[in-house]
Amino acid sequence: xxxxxxxxxxxxxxxxxxxxxxxxxxxxxxxxxxxxxxxxxxxxxxxxxxxxxxxxxxxxxxxxxxxxxxxxxxxxxxxxxxxxxxxxxxxxxxxxxxxxxxxxxxxxxxxxxxxxxxxxxxxxxxxxxxxxxxxxxxxxxxxxxxxxxxxxxxxxxxxxxxxxxxxxxxxxxxxxxxxxxxxxxxxxxxxxxxxxxxxxxxxxxxxxxxxxxxxxxxxxxxxxxxxxxxxxxxxxxxxxxxxxxxxxxxxxxxxxxxxxxxxxxxxxxxxxxxxxxxxxxxxxxxxxxxxxxxxxxxxxxxxxxxxxxxxxxxxxxxxxxxxxxxxxxxxxxxxxxxxxxxxxxxxxxxxxxxxxxxxxxxxxxxxxxxxxxxxxxxxxxxxxxxxxxxxxxxxxxxxxxxxxxxxxxxxxxxxxxxxxxxxxxxxxxxxxxxxxxxxxxxxxxxxxxxxxxxxxxxxxxxxxxxxxxxxxxx
Ligand code: ADP
Ligand code: MG
Numbered sequence: 430x431x432x433x434x435x436x437x438x439x440x441x442x443x444x445x446x447x448x449x450x451x452x453x454x455x456x457x458x459x460x461x462x463x464x465x466x467x468x469x470x471x472x473x474x475x476x477x478x479x480x481x482x483x484x485x486x487x488x489x490x491x492x493x494x495x496x497x498x499x500x501x502x503x504x505x506x507x508x509x510x511x512x513x514x515x516x517x518x519x520x521x522x523x524x525x526x527x528x529x530x531x532x533x534x535x536x537x538x539x540x541x542x543x544x545x546x547x548x549x550x551x552x553x554x555x556x557x558x559x560x561x562x563x564x565x566x567x568x569x570x571x572x573x574x575x576x577x578x579x580x581x582x583x584x585x586x587x588x589x590x591x592x593x594x595x596x597x598x599x600x601x602x603x604x605x606x607x608x609x610x611x612x613x614x615x616x617x618x619x620x621x622x623x624x625x626x627x628x629x630x631x632x633x634x635x636x637x638x639x640x641x642x643x644x645x646x647x648x649x650x651x652x653x654x655x656x657x658x659x660x661x662x663x664x665x666x667x668x669x670x671x672x673x674x675x676x677x678x679x680x681x682x683x684x685x686x687x688x689x690x691x692x693x694x695x696x697x698x699x700x701x702x703x704x705x706x707x708x709x710x711x712x713x714x715x716x717x718x719x720x721x722x723x724x725x726x727x728x729x730x731x732x733x734x735x736x737x738x739x740x741x742x743x744x745x746x747x748x749x750x751x752x753x754x755x756x757x758x759x760x761x762x763x764x765x766x767x768x769x770x771x772x773x774x775x776x777x778x779x780x781x782x783x784x785x786x787x788x789x790x791x792x793x794x795x796x797x798x799x800x801x802x803x804x805x806x807x808x809x810x811x812x813x814x815x816x817x818x819x820x821x822x823x824x825x826x827x828x829x830x831x832x833x834x835x836x837x838x839x840x841x842x843x844x845x846x847x848x849x850x851x852x853x854x855x856x857x858x859x860x861x862x863x864x865x866x867x868x869x870x871x872x873x874x875x876x877x878x879x880x881x882x883x884x885x886x887x888x889x890x891x892x893x894x895x896x897x898x899x900x901x902x903x
Contacts, residue, residue, distance in 0.1 A: 616874025799889025
């Protein structure tokens with residue numbers, strides 16, 4: 430699965446020259462991030478970390494990932510409309526996990542009031558690694574699907590151009606011409622624009638709900654710009670603004686600062702730290718509103734790790750997608766082993782197995798954003814401690830996926846240039862829009878390749894571990 434740059438990997442002067450150019454090309458192309466020191470100002474910015482070289486991705490697996498994306502869109506959407514499934518699946522989790530419980534309470538509350546929202550917009554990203562099984566043939570295995578605030582669709586729309594130029598410097602013009610175009614920012618914007626249009630008010634705006642620390646603003650701006658280009662007004666607000674200035678009218682239309690909001694696009698709200706009591710109130714107000722939330726709270730819950738684990742149970746996919754045998758087969762083919770830690774015999778058995786062999790598993794709490802999972806000795810220690818307590822039901826267990834490493838240079842501001850053994854994670858963006866019961870858009874919207882050094886078990890570009898990459902299909 431090696432990319433054809435092994436020959437230049439250790440040619441130091443050439444690599445140095447390429448790295449200098451790469452950084453400037455990234456800055457020129459807009460592969461940007463605000464700095465850690467000034468996360469909320471654009472006076473001083475830097476490039477977002479990225480690989481010097483594109484990483485090899487098996488063509489067949491790349492195509493498989495694209496081919497299953499519309500199925501995943503349908504699945505997530507079906508889960509979000511299945512109250513019985515969400516209630517049953519999350520019952521044990523919400524007893525012990527306060528964050529999921531609070532989300533769930535809002536979910537129940539808006540259902541009981543009756544939904545005002547009739548246009549639904551989903552933007553997700555299904556992430557995969559290429560597992561090298563016993564016979565060394567890589568297989569596409571899903572890590573997770575992100576149904577809220579899936580990021581880097583903007584910046585990654587601009588990374589292929591940088592890698593194309595780098596390859597040319599390295600004398601690989603032919604290979605450069607084979608890097609695929611990729612424009613998730615446009616795809617995501619098309620979905621938002623469609624939801625905005627179906628909402629049906631020319632003067633209404635799209636509201637990006639953003640975090641306090643906005644280092645990754647340029648990623649969001651890429652999508653915003655696409656909307657402005659379509660003459661759709663975008664505003665950026667925090668939960669606090671919604672709490673202070675948001676209101677609903679009799680028809681539960683959402684207003685903020687006197688502006689009607691057609692679409693709420695959450696780029697926050699996925700971790701407990703995003704919420705204080707007032708922010709929870711703001712979230713409830715948004716969910717009660719007629720505006721198309723991306724995602725609505727049901728779809729956020731559909732993206733929990735507990736739901737992912739339940740999907741892997743025999744028969745679950747068939748029940749959620751009746752009459753869609755081909756979709757079910759495509760989805761199931763991407764599943765790694767996933768195990769419930771609910772109290773009982775099944776959970777006891779798998780907990781014992783993981784304690785005996787921690788390097789074959791990942792222990793995952795119901796959290797997003799990277800840096801929360803447990804591996805190896807730490808997994809063993811934590812599981813030993815909680816194995817007889819209800820606390821263990823706030824986690825799920827997953828088979829550890831073991832990709833074949835390859836060499837690359839990870840370019841980060843203020844970091845020395847050195848070769849690292851790396852592994853990659855491929856994400857495919859999915860976008861869909863539903864009006865009432867009718868699916869009016871169901872698309873894949875581009876890809877994201879992230880690469881990290883093998884010494885890091887967990888990932889995430891925002892978490893400072895992974896960097897942006899471009900797939901080179903082999
Ligand atoms: P988060 O919601 O925090 O992003 P993920 O499930 O995506 O949670 O896990 C974070 C990172 O941990 C992934 O990007 C990947 O690098 C690593 N990881 C997660 N699950 C596995 C697994 N089953 N095998 C190997 N690595 C994994
Ligand atoms: Mg993830």
